[in-house]
Amino acid sequence: MKSAKDYIEQHKDRFLSELIDLLKIPSISADSAYEKDVIATAEVIKQRLLEAGCDKVEICETPGYPIVYGEKIIDPTLPTVLVYGHYDVQPPDPLDLWDSPPFEPVIKKTELHPDGAIFARGACDDKGQMYMHVKALEYMTKTDQLPCNVKFMIEGEEEVGSESLGWFVTRNQEKLANDVILISDTGMIANDIPSITTGLRGLSYVEVEVTGPNRDLHSGLYGGAVANPINILTKMIASLHDENNHITIPGFYDKVEELSAAERAKMAEAPFDLEAYKDALDIDAVYGEAGYTTNERNSIRPTLDVNGIWGGYTGEGAKTVIASKAYAKISMRLVPNQDWKEITELFKKHFEAIAPAGVRVEVKPHHGGQGYVTPIDFPGYKAAEKAYESTFGKTPIPQRSGGSIPIVSLFEQELGSKTLLMGFGLDSDAIHSPNEHFGIWNYLKGIETIPMFYHYYANNN
Structure with missing residues (x-):
């Protein structure tokens, strides 16, 4: 045979x-x-x-x-x-x-x-x-x-x-x-x-839109006088992590499964060469949530990442403009017990709450899963x-x-x-x-x- x-x-x-x-x-x-x-x-x-x-x-x-x-x-x-x-x-x-x-x-x-x-x-x-x-x-x-x-x-x-x-x-x-x-x-x-x-890991994927003035504005005539949606969006996104790269959305970690020391030790038995990992990505250091190894950060811990961000003028040369709108796509990788619909709602509530006066924020859920x-x-x-x-x-x-x-x-x-x-x-x-x-x-x-x-x-x- x-x-x-x-x-x-x-x-x-x-x-x-x-x-x-x-x-x-x-x-x-x-x-x-x-x-x-x-x-x-x-x-x-x-x-x-x-x-x-x-x-x-x-x-x-x-x-x-x-x-x-x-x-x-x-x-x-x-x-x-x-x-x-x-x-x-x-x-x-x-x-x-x-x-x-x-x-x-x-x-x-x-x-x-x-x-x-x-x-x-x-x-x-x-x-x-x-x-x-x-x-x-x-x-x-x-x-x-x-x-x-x-x-x-x-x-x-x-x-x-x-x-x-x-x-x-x-x-x-x-x-x-x-x-x-x-x-x-x-x-x-x-x-x-x-x-x-x-x-x-589970997934929650959203798109956010920040709107300021009703049209693109001359940055010389209006700069410093009205909220710049791109500036605001970048500040809002930056605030989603603290100094330990811990996600700051209230309630985000409430249902996160914490693995035991024995389970984490078992995971650590898998071969992993940190230097080879960095060389393969051409980076001089890894980055992530404090208190966890690289393999733990990318498997048993939840994350939040910006997958795309845009707004204003991105063509060749210069155009001095304050954009009317700014956008970003954001994905959150979730661990067992985190419900993706619940996390999406927590994100929406928090992101809208941290928007300053002078802009309007819309959060559009795309898709997700457990x-x-x-x-x-x-x-x-x-x-x-x-x-x-x-x-x-x-x-x-x-x-x-x-x-x-x-x-x-x-x-x-x-x-x-x-x-x-x-x-x-x-x-x-x-x-x-x-x-x-x-x-x-x-x-x-x-x-x-x-x-x-x-x-x-x-x-x-």
Whole structure:
């Protein structure tokens, strides 16, 4: 019987070619100008699932972008794995920081990817990782080694909050019934240090608008006499952290889960080279909340960051103007027990309260989601652990992630099943950034490891 490694080696070029074709489609869900491209990507996923062995695949309409649903049911009495992924991608901006066009994939070798990496928007988040599951299914069906049932739910709105996914899940609980949910939209510590993500932070994303005078004003005639919205906005934002980088919004920390000293000590066992971390980012010091390590700050602690800020004149040369309006986009990463809607309301109330006279403030919530923690003692985790041991030769380290997948908590609430996060990307893969990439070794290793998860999960249920 052909092993996954042998099958991958035989079809490696095709696996790469198919992924590259998928990455060429600019499926940017945040920009309506790319609507046709997003929908075209769903059609490609449908076709690839059918070719991989699904008996049934359909494009399910939603109030937003469609969800691609597929299934391969070999025996209703066997366990069912539901694979979730997304086919939409982040906007590629700023384009001038890309070494190659974001939707013209190229393969280049890097220090961390000596076998080469595919550089393109969506390479790691999440087209490359999602497509590992499609190819893993192909291997299992073509070699008659699928040990249980599998369902796919691939959406097109993850990068804008998954609003339609929630709508879809609540209306299709029977269709989506499963025993465990499998997601690859996270990463691992290193290629020689496998890890399984056991925690995700929640998210609250807002946009703020500060309005001063009813029009842009001459800074010579009016400067110092009226409130400058840009000056005011920067002061308001600066006040959201104190001298210890502690967030100053009243009530923000009320429900924050405080990990025990033993749990923090366990986290600290994960390999981490602070100097290498700084070198990789070209910074001379790390920065964050006092009293916590770098790995704690980006995983078990909540944060508040400005993701964009603008207003006034930003063109070439000078224009002496006091802008009528100033804007910022702000995201807050939340830890388990923090409710994103409650945090959004706390932010809104506080930000409006600190606005001085002379300006008006509007806070526009965009999207958000709850945090999630995966238990390490349930059958799905144990099966994943064995899968990594069989292909990496090492026991994976459980690790909490600083990222967010807002719908994971919804899955447990609506479908009653646990989620397993088997990511194969690296922190250095520049997701959401220019020059995003995904190692070829990682892509193929995922295709090799995923079938082992099915094997161990099916045999332990």
